[in-house]
Amino acid sequence: MKRLEQTFTDNRVKEETTLVAYITSGYPSLGETVGLIRAAVDAGADVIELGVPFSDPLGDGPVIQATGQAALDTGTTTAATIDVVAEARAAGVEAPIVLMGYCNPFLRYGLTQLYDDARTAGADGFVVPDLPVSEGGPWLERARAADLGQAFFAAPGSSPERIAASSAASRGFLYVLAANGVTGVRSELDPGIDAYLERVRAAGDTPMAVGFGISRPEHVAALHGRTDGVIVGSALLRAVGEARDAAGRRRAVTELVSSLKAATR
Amino acid sequence: MNGRFGEYGGQFVAETLVGPLEELEAEYHKALLDPEFTEELDRLLKMFVGRPTPITELHRLGVTENGVKLWLKREDLTHTGAHKINNSIGQALLAHRLGKKRIIAETGAGQHGVAVAAACAYLGLDATVYMGRVDAERQAPNVQRMKLLGARVELVDLGTATLKDAINAAIREWIAHPDTTHYLLGSVVGPHPFPTIVRNFQSVIGREARAQFLEENGRLPDVVVACVGGGSNAAGMFSAFLDDPVRLVGVQAAGEGKGGDGGHAAPLLYGEPGVLQGTRTYLLQDDDGQIQLTHSIAPGLDYAGVGPEHSHYKDTGKVEYISASDDEALDAFAALSAHEGIVPALESAHAVAGALKVARGCEPGSTVLVNLSGRGDKDLTSAMAALKQREENSR
Ligand SMILES: Cc1ncc(COP(=O)(O)O)c(C=O)c1O
Numbered sequence: 001m002k003r004l005e006q007t008f009t010d011n012r013v014k015e016e017t018t019l020v021a022y023i024t025s026g027y028p029s030l031g032e033t034v035g036l037i038r039a040a041v042d043a044g045a046d047v048i049e050l051g052v053p054f055s056d057p058l059g060d061g062p063v064i065q066a067t068g069q070a071a072l073d074t075g076t077t078t079a080a081t082i083d084v085v086a087e088a089r090a091a092g093v094e095a096p097i098v099l100m101g102y103c104n105p106f107l108r109y110g111l112t113q114l115y116d117d118a119r120t121a122g123a124d125g126f127v128v129p130d131l132p133v134s135e136g137g138p139w140l141e142r143a144r145a146a147d148l149g150q151a152f153f154a155a156p157g158s159s160p161e162r163i164a165a166s167s168a169a170s171r172g173f174l175y176v177l178a179a180n181g182v183t184g185v186r187s188e189l190d191p192g193i194d195a196y197l198e199r200v201r202a203a204g205d206t207p208m209a210v211g212f213g214i215s216r217p218e219h220v221a222a223l224h225g226r227t228d229g230v231i232v233g234s235a236l237l238r239a240v241g242e243a244r245d246a247a248g249r250r251r252a253v254t255e256l257v258s259s260l261k262a263a264t265r
Numbered sequence: 266m267n268g269r270f271g272e273y274g275g276q277f278v279a280e281t282l283v284g285p286l287e288e289l290e291a292e293y294h295k296a297l298l299d300p301e302f303t304e305e306l307d308r309l310l311k312m313f314v315g316r317p318t319p320i321t322e323l324h325r326l327g328v329t330e331n332g333v334k335l336w337l338k339r340e341d342l343t344h345t346g347a348h349k350i351n352n353s354i355g356q357a358l359l360a361h362r363l364g365k366k367r368i369i370a371e372t373g374a375g376q377h378g379v380a381v382a383a384a385c386a387y388l389g390l391d392a393t394v395y396m397g398r399v400d401a402e403r404q405a406p407n408v409q410r411m412k413l414l415g416a417r418v419e420l421v422d423l424g425t426a427t428l429k430d431a432i433n434a435a436i437r438e439w440i441a442h443p444d445t446t447h448y449l450l451g452s453v454v455g456p457h458p459f460p461t462i463v464r465n466f467q468s469v470i471g472r473e474a475r476a477q478f479l480e481e482n483g484r485l486p487d488v489v490v491a492c493v494g495g496g497s498n499a500a501g502m503f504s505a506f507l508d509d510p511v512r513l514v515g516v517q518a519a520g521e522g523k524g525g526d527g528g529h530a531a532p533l534l535y536g537e538p539g540v541l542q543g544t545r546t547y548l549l550q551d552d553d554g555q556i557q558l559t560h561s562i563a564p565g566l567d568y569a570g571v572g573p574e575h576s577h578y579k580d581t582g583k584v585e586y587i588s589a590s591d592d593e594a595l596d597a598f599a600a601l602s603a604h605e606g607i608v609p610a611l612e613s614a615h616a617v618a619g620a621l622k623v624a625r626g627c628e629p630g631s632t633v634l635v636n637l638s639g640r641g642d643k644d645l646t647s648a649m650a651a652l653k654q655r656e657e658n659s660r
Contacts (some may be wrong), residue, residue, distance in 0.1 A: 072555060108539060180442065181440055208393045
């Protein structure tokens with residue numbers, strides 16, 4: 001947890017937006033995942049959100065759905081993803097890594113075992129998109145016991161009371177959904193986003209990271225000062241998917257993350 | 266309502282949907298206390314849906330071999346031909362109260378889609394129905410009916426292109442438009458408050474059937490049987506008998522009949538608890554928690570999950586869950602048609618097949634009430650093809 005908190009604090013002091021890069025574990029293969037994490041971190045990603053694939057990812061649009069399915073097809077599991085974290089640490093990756101995944105595979109793994117193993121592997125927290133605060137009790141208990149982060153969500157339609165509850169419950173950061181809908185590349189930020197982010201800011205002190213639809217440096221630049229962090233996923237995975245070989249995929253990550261990073265200052 | 270049935274149920278959804286679900290629950294409670302709503306619902310159930318539906322005594326099935334009296338609750342005689350319309354009318358009225366003019370829904374067998382399309386056409390709402398491509402192919406007449414009734418039909422190619430994938434597509438669409446759209450979920454599945462609301466709208470089946478059976482027989486049935494896909498017709502039927510000394514039996518789809526070795530859609534027999542599509546319930550899943558492929562000849566039963574209330578009833582033993590295979594359902598489909606003059610939906614044929622198994626173990630003179638959830642017109646092509654195939658294989 002400390003590493004995650006420190007990252008947001010350091011960037012706040014520097015007046016830089018924390019850049020969170022989402023990568024699907026096992027896409028396009030488990031063998032390449034650590035290399036892609038490295039590429040993202042070396043290009044300036046402050047935090048890695050590592051996606052654990054699920055057969056029915058209700059919060060995800062076509063891009064991330066397809067990467068998850070491809071990862072499942074090559075045998076990626078929750079256990080294998082935790083191993084990826086350990087390998088990334090062994091390879092010298094120091095940035096915080098949070099695991100993003102849906103309830104069912106995590107419950108199947110067993111919450112106590114999951115949080116213990118994630119911690120041992122060197123992970124820093126969890127993001128579970130189908131887990132609202134009202135269902136989060138047992139998960140938070142494990143997160144506290146393992147000293148790991150646990151991000152809950154704010155949505156554009158969330159009441160002030162709900163945003164406050166999500167913010168207060170979140171450990172590490174609050175995941176602020178930039179728009180209604182599932183993950184995916186969007187060309188424009190929602191016109192009402194400034195007022196919404198002010199409401200979120202007023203609801204609590206937990207660092208906030210805005211995700212869903214953030215894909216271009218202009219988006220990141222436009223959000224500077226309005227949020228502690230931004231999360232980029234579909235755009236990154238689309239770039240990975242369009243590249244031809246492993247070196248091209250690492251290069252695609254380097255290029256996009258570098259351009260996004262430049263917009264965080 | 267706390268949204269739990271023992272350790273099952275809940276609201277495992279994206280934060281985006283929590284507000285709309287709370288709004289739906291609040292409006293539902295207000296509506297129940299509003300005579301204008303309840304009277305309008307009763308009126309529509311009578312004048313549009315055609316309620317009450319009768320109960321019918323069978324003369325041959327169950328009687329000839331086992332001396333057991335089978336009675337059917339005739340949901341096949343509702344407008345649009347299945348119990349789904351009871352819930353569709355109720356939720357469409359709720360959506361109207363919520364000021365939501367756009368309705369989205371999933372469908373497996375197409376019966377829920379047709380019911381939604383009809384209710385929306387009648388009440389002046391805009392309907393979009395998500396349906397797996399595989400299901401659309403095997404229930405083609407219902408796709409045509411939905412379109413004729415003015416609904417947009419969106420075919421879903423994801424996953425296995427069946428009911429679960431249609432629900433995924435509908436939920437994703439709802440997440441994109443939570444303020445303007447009502448998701449008219451068709452079974453007792455999904456996040457709270459759907460399992461409770463849908464069960465309550467379907468409870469009219471049990472209320473009517475119990476009173477009708479008492480009136481005809483002067484006593485309650487010994488056994489009540491219903492098929493369980495998501496579990497809405499069963500939940501509605503059973504709801505009236507929970508405090509009675511009546512054996513309740515839910516019938517799941519055993520598909521290829523290989524027991525627990527796959528090729529079925531019977532999470533209550535072979536599944537393990539987990540979270541899918543907003544609720545904690547028994548699921549067909551692998552060791553990594555990925556949802557498994559299912560199979561049933563009946564698209565309305567072809568689902569890896571089940572309503573959380575049924576999971577609770579399984580654990581408490583309140584309801585017994587058995588299964589019927591594709592073959593057994595086809596036998597019942599043919600037998601009910603030829604010997605009793607009633608063509609059942611393939612889903613409902615599972616209930617009849619299950620009832621015949623139950624009858625074999627009953628004392629002569631016992632009575633079994635079966636919910637005939639829908640009629641079989643939609644299944645003629647696929648059932649006739651399957652029967653023909655079977656005949657060829659046996660030569
Ligand atoms: C006729 C009929 N019976 C049963 C079902 C299964 O649904 P449930 O278990 O919710 O009643 C369906 C679903 O499409 C159906 O069309």
